[in-house]
Amino acid sequence: MIHEKTAKKMSLHVGDRVSIKDHKGKIISVVDTVSGIIQPSEIAVSGDILEKLSLKDKASVEVELAGHPRSISLIKKKLKGERLSESEIREIIFDIAENALTEVEVAFFISAVYANDMTLEETKHLISAMVDSGNKMKLAGMVVDKHCIGGIAGNRTTPILVSICAAAGLIMPKTSSRAITSAAGTADVIETVAKVEFSISEIKNIVKKTNACLVWGGALGLAPVDDKIIKIERLVNIDSTPQLLASILSKKISVGSHYVLIDIPCGRSAKVSKNQAEKLKQKFLKLGNLFGLKIRVVLTDGTEPIGNGIGPILEIKDVIKILQRNNGPMDLEKKSVMLAGELLELTGKSKKGKGIEDAQKILDSGKAFEKFVQIIKAQEGHLDGFEKPMFSYEVKSKKNARIKHIDNKIINKIARFAGCPEDAAAGIYLYKKKGEIIEKNQVLFTIFAVSEEKLKQAKGLYNKLGKKAVEFSRV
Amino acid sequence: MIHEKTAKKMSLHVGDRVSIKDHKGKIISVVDTVSGIIQPSEIAVSGDILEKLSLKDKASVEVELAGHPRSISLIKKKLKGERLSESEIREIIFDIAENALTEVEVAFFISAVYANDMTLEETKHLISAMVDSGNKMKLAGMVVDKHCIGGIAGNRTTPILVSICAAAGLIMPKTSSRAITSAAGTADVIETVAKVEFSISEIKNIVKKTNACLVWGGALGLAPVDDKIIKIERLVNIDSTPQLLASILSKKISVGSHYVLIDIPCGRSAKVSKNQAEKLKQKFLKLGNLFGLKIRVVLTDGTEPIGNGIGPILEIKDVIKILQRNNGPMDLEKKSVMLAGELLELTGKSKKGKGIEDAQKILDSGKAFEKFVQIIKAQEGHLDGFEKPMFSYEVKSKKNARIKHIDNKIINKIARFAGCPEDAAAGIYLYKKKGEIIEKNQVLFTIFAVSEEKLKQAKGLYNKLGKKAVEFSRV
Numbered sequence: 044m045i046h047e048k049t050a051k052k053m054s055l056h057v058g059d060r061v062s063i064k065d066h067k068g069k070i071i072s073v074v075d076t077v078s079g080i081i082q083p084s085e086i087a088v089s090g091d092i093l094e095k096l097s098l099k100d101k102a103s104v105e106v107e108l109a110g111h112p113r114s115i116s117l118i119k120k121k122l123k124g125e126r127l128s129e130s131e132i133r134e135i136i137f138d139i140a141e142n143a144l145t146e147v148e149v150a151f152f153i154s155a156v157y158a159n160d161m162t163l164e165e166t167k168h169l170i171s172a173m174v175d176s177g178n179k180m181k182l183a184g185m186v187v188d189k190h191c192i193g194g195i196a197g198n199r200t201t202p203i204l205v206s207i208c209a210a211a212g213l214i215m216p217k218t219s220s221r222a223i224t225s226a227a228g229t230a231d232v233i234e235t236v237a238k239v240e241f242s243i244s245e246i247k248n249i250v251k252k253t254n255a256c257l258v259w260g261g262a263l264g265l266a267p268v269d270d271k272i273i274k275i276e277r278l279v280n281i282d283s284t285p286q287l288l289a290s291i292l293s294k295k296i297s298v299g300s301h302y303v304l305i306d307i308p309c310g311r312s313a314k315v316s317k318n319q320a321e322k323l324k325q326k327f328l329k330l331g332n333l334f335g336l337k338i339r340v341v342l343t344d345g346t347e348p349i350g351n352g353i354g355p356i357l358e359i360k361d362v363i364k365i366l367q368r369n370n371g372p373m374d375l376e377k378k379s380v381m382l383a384g385e386l387l388e389l390t391g392k393s394k395k396g397k398g399i400e401d402a403q404k405i406l407d408s409g410k411a412f413e414k415f416v417q418i419i420k421a422q423e424g425h426l427d428g429f430e431k432p433m434f435s436y437e438v439k440s441k442k443n444a445r446i447k448h449i450d451n452k453i454i455n456k457i458a459r460f461a462g463c464p465e466d467a468a469a470g471i472y473l474y475k476k477k478g479e480i481i482e483k484n485q486v487l488f489t490i491f492a493v494s495e496e497k498l499k500q501a502k503g504l505y506n507k508l509g510k511k512a513v514e515f516s517r518v
Numbered sequence: 519m520i521h522e523k524t525a526k527k528m529s530l531h532v533g534d535r536v537s538i539k540d541h542k543g544k545i546i547s548v549v550d551t552v553s554g555i556i557q558p559s560e561i562a563v564s565g566d567i568l569e570k571l572s573l574k575d576k577a578s579v580e581v582e583l584a585g586h587p588r589s590i591s592l593i594k595k596k597l598k599g600e601r602l603s604e605s606e607i608r609e610i611i612f613d614i615a616e617n618a619l620t621e622v623e624v625a626f627f628i629s630a631v632y633a634n635d636m637t638l639e640e641t642k643h644l645i646s647a648m649v650d651s652g653n654k655m656k657l658a659g660m661v662v663d664k665h666c667i668g669g670i671a672g673n674r675t676t677p678i679l680v681s682i683c684a685a686a687g688l689i690m691p692k693t694s695s696r697a698i699t700s701a702a703g704t705a706d707v708i709e710t711v712a713k714v715e716f717s718i719s720e721i722k723n724i725v726k727k728t729n730a731c732l733v734w735g736g737a738l739g740l741a742p743v744d745d746k747i748i749k750i751e752r753l754v755n756i757d758s759t760p761q762l763l764a765s766i767l768s769k770k771i772s773v774g775s776h777y778v779l780i781d782i783p784c785g786r787s788a789k790v791s792k793n794q795a796e797k798l799k800q801k802f803l804k805l806g807n808l809f810g811l812k813i814r815v816v817l818t819d820g821t822e823p824i825g826n827g828i829g830p831i832l833e834i835k836d837v838i839k840i841l842q843r844n845n846g847p848m849d850l851e852k853k854s855v856m857l858a859g860e861l862l863e864l865t866g867k868s869k870k871g872k873g874i875e876d877a878q879k880i881l882d883s884g885k886a887f888e889k890f891v892q893i894i895k896a897q898e899g900h901l902d903g904f905e906k907p908m909f910s911y912e913v914k915s916k917k918n919a920r921i922k923h924i925d926n927k928i929i930n931k932i933a934r935f936a937g938c939p940e941d942a943a944a945g946i947y948l949y950k951k952k953g954e955i956i957e958k959n960q961v962l963f964t965i966f967a968v969s970e971e972k973l974k975q976a977k978g979l980y981n982k983l984g985k986k987a988v989e990f991s992r993v
Contacts, residue, residue, distance in 0.1 A: 145753065148754060159633055278626075
């Protein structure tokens with residue numbers, strides 16, 4: 044925001060594009076005018092800009108009219124359904140990286156890709172551009188990585204399998220994103236027990252000490268455009284295939300992984316059907332090979348939530364129970380061990396067919412938990428004491444019945460209305476899962492929130508969609 | 519912007535959707551946090567919000583977490599390429615009208631319609647929803663209206679033909695929009711000589727006095743969603759067919775027109791080709807009939823700029839010259855008279871085949887100029903004295919040649935880089951047009967700007983695209 048008088052003097056108008064520059068860097072923003080709260084010699088910027096430029100109060104900046112980036116016409120080209128060349132994609136991605144495009148313009152790019160899709164060739168260029176517009180990491184040893192396309196409520200396998208693999212000697216500098224459409228991402232979950240924002244050199248130290256890390260990818264400048272896009276996609280809960288492929292593979296390449304395991308949960312109420320998952324798998328394999336990765340893709344059952352807790356703190360509690368061998372949810376344990384087994388086999392650490400067995404041994408021996416504690420400590424965290432949500436609502440069964448299906452999308456949505464992922468203690472705790480029997484008046488699940496208003500909204504959504512959230516069959 | 523402490527207390531996070539309410543109304547916005555420039559009990563809002571709620575300094579407002587409107591999932595549905603029902607379209611449009619969606623979310627809706635198009639049925643619902651979410655106007659007499667789909671540099675026919683038709687006794691409450699992709703809209707042009715923002719009752723008085731008006735449609739609350747959409751479309755210079763149809767017809771219906779003339783300039787460097795224009799014509803006729811309008815659509819030559827001036831002040835000067843019978847540009851005069859003639863025939867004021875002749879007589883008699891002065895005076899304006907642009911650059915011919923083609927899109931783009939339409943004195947003055955002969959070193963056109971920086975950007979664009987802007991052939 045610029046003072047009206049200054050705007051007039053500079054012949055700037057509301058909506059004009061300006062650059063704000065200091066010695067640290069440059070950001071492009073759109074002018075709004077104001078009078079009263081600031082002086083003509085001052086500007087006011089949002090916390091977002093403050094952070095991006097690391098500005099202090101009373102700092103001096105240079106403000107000037109910014110040119111119209113050519114990438115705007117390239118975005119329009121893609122909106123029209125035309126293909127973009129390598130250099131055109133690079134221009135858009137580098138402009139996003141340099142903040143030369145506003146959020147509304149990035150939204151147009153995101154929709155263009157969502158509505159018109161991208162060829163494999165375009166997706167390849169998107170990945171390269173994302174990698175090249177950011178930092179890269181190099182580590183010694185067998186660097187492995189794993190990614191799940193998400194969409195399944197709960198399903199916090201990453202901390203478990205990272206602990207198993209790191210205990211087995213693999214190097215796993217795991218960077219995760221925050222939630223896009225679900226109740227929590229791995230970064231949101233780990234943040235409840237440790238710091239997740241580190242510099243690249245700090246991460247190298249953590250990995251050197253422990254073989255692994257569990258950090259947020261966004262703070263590292265690894266394919267930073269991906270995080271900017273995800274932030275805007277979240278507003279309308281969309282996630283296009285090319286963007287999904289690029290998001291995952293650009294991070295894996297930037298982080299220097301040689302071995303990559305992709306988990307695609309599919310089926311009813313998952314992000315993708317079995318058929319779509321199969322197509323996605325082929326794209327991952329082709330793109331992975333183009334970039335010289337040793338890649339394996341597994342299709343897993345994505346019909347139901349996995350684990351009991353849904354929401355950052357509720358999920359980390361499930362993870363700790365499993366690692367401590369303390370009655371954690373079996374479905375989450377089984378899946379985590381299976382994925383760890385795949386990685387052990389892909390890298391040759393385990394013999395073919397022996398991966399799962401080896402992974403289970405490491406978990407049962409307590410070595411995985413030991414490794415997890417090491418990683419959390421290295422990330423300046425600890426495992427004692429969690430914030431308690433202040434408001435809760437118990438959903439009880441109206442009859443004796445068997446649970447036939449719990450819908451991921453609706454459960455995620457209720458958890459988001461309750462405040463996930465920003466409110467760490469918010470979410471849902473499932474007492475019963477598919478196939479289990481529930482009695483009349485027994486608690487099916489509890490919704491937690493940190494504000495009454497958010498609990499009200501989550502309850503409101505449950506009251507509207509409840510019948511679709513959980514289906515029952517006769518006992 | 520909310521103080522960090524307050525945000526924490528309310529458990530609001532950056533990016534959360536909140537409603538800001540006062541006794542005048544409600545607006546939805548997205549939270550950013552700040553500390554320092556405001557107190558915990560204060561919020562800071564942009565000039566935009568200030569204006570929408572008519573807030574004064576130190577005013578009290580109520581801020582609370584806003585729900586997630588269902589229209590977000592409907593926007594996603596359209597992005598996927600699915601059809602929207604009448605009630606779904608109404609929900610999106612009413613949410614936009616009530617500011618329940620952010621600009622980024624509206625951008626997703628705009629792209630969804632742009633990328634996936636709408637059926638005639640969907641477009642009809644879009645028009646109804648836009649009309650019903652705004653005010654309506656009712657006037658006695660033969661209410662006529664005219665609209666040009668735009669895209670042609672110069673081409674300021676409206677003030678001329680409105681003056682002719684009003685002089686002939688037709689009722690023409692002309693509301694115009696501001697420029698979307700061109701250098702100036704009629705509202706931008708009239709604003710250089712008169713006020714263009716009036717209330718509906720003020721407009722009724724102006725029309726009662728003079729038979730007509732030349733005002734900006736945006737301030738009237740007639741199909742207000744259209745203006746919100748146009749504001750966002752401008753950022754990437756797009757304009758989808760359904761939105762174009764809805765934008766035009768919703769305004770005409772809201773304003774109470776019975777007779778509507780649509781001008782579709784087509785051909786090389788116009789918005790649409792002859793073939794596209796023909797398709798658009800059919801859609802206009804079908805939709806017009808569905809809403810009970812007497813509608814006529816003319817396809818005009820849109821290959822070249824019309825008139826000499828391009829930019830708000832430069833264009834009004836051309837208009838005044840023609841109305842004063844003082845050596846105005848002939849191409850602009852001829853087209854304006856033809857369009858006025860069509861309206862005279864459509865309403866039965868002229869006999870079939872006699873419209874153009876009658877219109878020319880009214881113009882030549884000075885009655886049209888008299889009417890124009892009446893309208894401008896009724897809109898609190900006058901015709902003396904214009905702001906002068908401070909910076910200019912003359913583009914000279916490098917050879918003796920005949921002008922073969924002047925490109926509308928590039929000329930518009932250069933004018934926009936020079937500051938149009940916000941800087942009223944900025945723009946381009948064409949000394950030569952298609953078919954004319956130019957000598958070496960003779961001035962082809964002049965670029966005007968009010969800041970050195972903007973002139974530099976316009977020059978930069980001309981230096982890059984100049985060869986495509988004007989084509990020559992041998993003499």
